[in-house]
Amino acid sequence: MNNDPLIIAGKAYHSRLLTGSGKYRDLDQTRDATQASGAEIVTVAIRRTNIGQNPDEPNLLDVLPPDKYTLLPNTAGCYTAEDAIRTCRLARELLDGHDLVKLEVLGDEKTLFPDVTATLEAAKILVKDGFKVMVYTNDDPIIAKRLEDIGCVAVMPLAAPIGSGLGIRNPYNILTIVENAHVPILVDAGVGTASDAAIAMELGCDGILMNTAIAAAQDPVLMASAMKKAVEAGREAFLAGRMPRKRYASASSPIDGTFF
Amino acid sequence: MQITLNGEKKSLDDGTHLSQLIEQLGIEGKRIAIELNREIIPKSEHASYEIKDGDTIEIVHAIGGG
Numbered sequence: 001m002n003n004d005p006l007i008i009a010g011k012a013y014h015s016r017l018l019t020g021s022g023k024y025r026d027l028d029q030t031r032d033a034t035q036a037s038g039a040e041i042v043t044v045a046i047r048r049t050n051i052g053q054n055p056d057e058p059n060l061l062d063v064l065p066p067d068k069y070t071l072l073p074n075t076a077g078c079y080t081a082e083d084a085i086r087t088c089r090l091a092r093e094l095l096d097g098h099d100l101v102k103l104e105v106l107g108d109e110k111t112l113f114p115d116v117t118a119t120l121e122a123a124k125i126l127v128k129d130g131f132k133v134m135v136y137t138n139d140d141p142i143i144a145k146r147l148e149d150i151g152c153v154a155v156m157p158l159a160a161p162i163g164s165g166l167g168i169r170n171p172y173n174i175l176t177i178v179e180n181a182h183v184p185i186l187v188d189a190g191v192g193t194a195s196d197a198a199i200a201m202e203l204g205c206d207g208i209l210m211n212t213a214i215a216a217a218q219d220p221v222l223m224a225s226a227m228k229k230a231v232e233a234g235r236e237a238f239l240a241g242r243m244p245r246k247r248y249a250s251a252s253s254p255i256d257g258t259f260f
Numbered sequence: 261m262q263i264t265l266n267g268e269k270k271s272l273d274d275g276t277h278l279s280q281l282i283e284q285l286g287i288e289g290k291r292i293a294i295e296l297n298r299e300i301i302p303k304s305e306h307a308s309y310e311i312k313d314g315d316t317i318e319i320v321h322a323i324g325g326g
Contacts, residue, residue, distance in 0.1 A: 045323050045326075047321070060322055060323055060324055061291055074325055090318075162326070163326075211326025
């Protein structure tokens, strides 16, 4: 599938699986699972530096070096447009001008559903400020289109709540979003296991961003490998075009030439 | 002078520059970003920026997240 790159903001990627770097046991597991997933784009969070702790403690960027991975700073934990914008600007300074960001403005701690009005507001300001915005949103085709029109470089609808592992709850909305789009559509959140990833890709999604499905598996490195294959398999199945569904059987062996 | 660093009060000698604070914290050369009174201070200005009494400073880095 070398001739089928995922293009985000003009840059081509071989892998259609994007991973998060949270919830792993330790940094070794983060590195190993990320490698096994084949991901080229990896999300990171921006938080206060631990003042007064051991300054030699291992750093995330030691296992996810920015020259090897495209780091995607997120605005996780932000409940206002202002906090999200502030986080993106700090991330850009932190990563020497790197301007690809994952925008999420959350509405509620219980569901972690996006606050779409605040998301639209933040997206407008960030795009104007020169950021390349990959935006987390709900599975609403109208809002997805608005976010594209604002200038987001990728729109990332949830398939189910963040960290829920409930799978693709509304495949028809995801399909409508994909059909309407002129920017990459990536399912972000909700995938629980490999078949969920394959389903999202078979719907025509351009990629999937996941964290918990890998990190919270019993064996995260093995699940990362499974997800890599599922995303590739789902993509190939989408491109191949599935057979039509029929209610009754259709024999695979010819009827002609039977001798009984 | 008194400043607020990552949400906690801290005493500093008058005339301390941002780069000196970074050295005192043992985080020089680390990938960090600094916001002072809600304005980002670029790395290139850390050496010349003199911290003032009452400043609120946030020093952030990248950690695991989804």
